[in-house]
Amino acid sequence: MELVSSTPLLVEARARGYAVVAFNIHTLEMLQAVVEAAETARSPLILQTTVGTVHHLGAEYIAAAAKVAASQATVPIALHLDHCQDFDLILKCMRAGYTSVMMDASMYPFAENVRRTKAVVDVAQALNVNVEAELGKVGGVEDNIVVDEADALLADPAECAAFIEQTGVPTLAPAIGTAHGIYHGEPKIDFARLEQIARMVEVPLVLHGGSGIPTAQVQRCIALGMAKMNVATELKNAFSQAIRQFFIDHPSSLDPRQYMVPAKAGVKQLAREKMEICGCVNRV
Template sequence: MSRGLVSSTPLLVEARAQGYGIVAFNVHTLEMLQAVVEAAESCRAPVIIQTTVGTVKHLGMDYIVAAAQVAARRASVPIALHLDHCQDLTLIQQCIEAGYTSVMIDASKLQFEDNVERTKEVVAYASRRGVNVEAELGKIGGVEDDIVVSDADAMLAVPEECEQFLALTGVPTLAPAIGTAHGIYKGEPNIDFKRIEQIASRVAVPLVLHGGSGIPADQVRRCVALGMAKMNVATELKNAFSLAIQQFFAEHPEELDPRQYMVPAKEAVKRMAIDKINLCGSAGRA
């Protein structure tokens, strides 16, 4: 039995040092959360439960934290709870006080100096409470809740700026824009592997791969090998959950018991989570 939710910082430091990736799964329901934890248990893998700002507003941070804490106490693998892509300092602080063990301050739309100042503020607040902080440099394209970055506005991270940013902020984990996008790719992802290599050679902290849904397996493995110690998976997981419910109703249109249609939805999420955990090499690392 675990002692509850843990900070993701030591988990990710170990992952980067050992050359594997920990998967962070965006969940929107209790069943999705349970399925992710069951997948991590079956794989003996550390895992990060992740929620967007929209999900926090939809479910309530206290409900989310309570469910995640129960899961973590029951589990025998390390589990962290992460707030993804948040621009609101007040909400970040509220989530930390509620029990989140990792937060992302997304000030990537601001000028470099302003991003530094905003990130420093969050790092100072979170580090006193043992909470991991993730920041973004460059602009990752696609849609994440109400944060929309068009292809034209997407901007790749500059390796020299990444090094400078870390020196100025002390942020424990960094999400550099390297050509991935949120959502499902319309075509082949255009990942700049050379850029990842250049950034990883300059900074020692764990790097975060955003937009993990739909990246071909060989490219994921290459990203992880280059230093991406955390991979976010949201859209694929959400789609698997919803499509399983759609299929259930197509086959059983008369069935209205949520306890029936949530079973295949939960199983679909669990299968997807197991696949991603194995892909990133974190199975057996708990």
């Protein structure tokens, strides 16, 4: 198979009441692990990279690895660029083979967010690339984007509907009280707001800050219209903690091929757990 646009994957997910998990990957081994998890789970999959990871590895290297994974997989795989504010980098990633991109202009006034998002949508539609946008501001840290709790703003339902009408964006991430990173205590998700947004908006909704949200809250979000859940911090932690433990147990080992085995296993296990929670197992 080839890499696919995430739009039809997410439209089907919302219609059928489950969510596709988007995993932020930073290494080849992480990519392989989540693909293996999706294969065994028979789940659609979204591979996701931050702007920082694109700068670290290169869009062409990432896309090439994702294309190989898709060619060998029997489940649909999309490749998404997360939280990008740079139009030129979005174009570069689309040219490299990304099938989904996020123009995050949520820090601008509504009209400017519309303008910047629509510019990306106009290009992406011709290339069959999904576009994601954000309304409100999700708190926490994502690469070099830092939103203090005091600055996090919840999305306005009426603005969400107007935004989609004016931009034609096919997926939307409304801020509903989640945050990037690991939560200190339970997140304060505004379910009533989410329910109102979902009534006014037909496009698939995206749950940012998926690491550490209690299962019952995740599933309630999905039941209310969230069709994609992003997982970044938990996956990175599982990978790194497995390597740390390997060196505690084998302090003299210096072979990456050895310590990457438990690292991949940790990522694969966590990925499968998230797929189970989101209800996307056996959907292919």
